[in-house]
């Protein structure tokens with residue numbers, strides 16, 4: 001029984017880092033689009049604690065069709081992973097929706 005548990009733990013220890021290493025740790029990403037390219041979007045993003053400070057830089061996107069929906073000046077939300085400078089699940093955030101979010105805090 002103990003041997004089974006040890007084997008199981010060793011097996012899980014192998015599995016978890018393997019999946020985590022691919023994309024790295026995920027972070028919530030918010031920023032303002034400054035430029036939309038063919039396969040990337042340039043964003044003036046806010047601080048991403050533990051990953052990057054605020055800056056303007058280009059990012060690839062998980063689904064290219066979002067590039068036809070965003071435009072310069074849009075506020076967006078997405079998820080970014082440390083080993084992969086790609087924005088996942090990009091959402092345009094209406095500027096008006098920002099206010100109630102702040103009021104909650």
Ligand SMILES: [Cu+2]
Pocket residue numbers: 045052053055056057
């Ligand atoms: Cu950056």
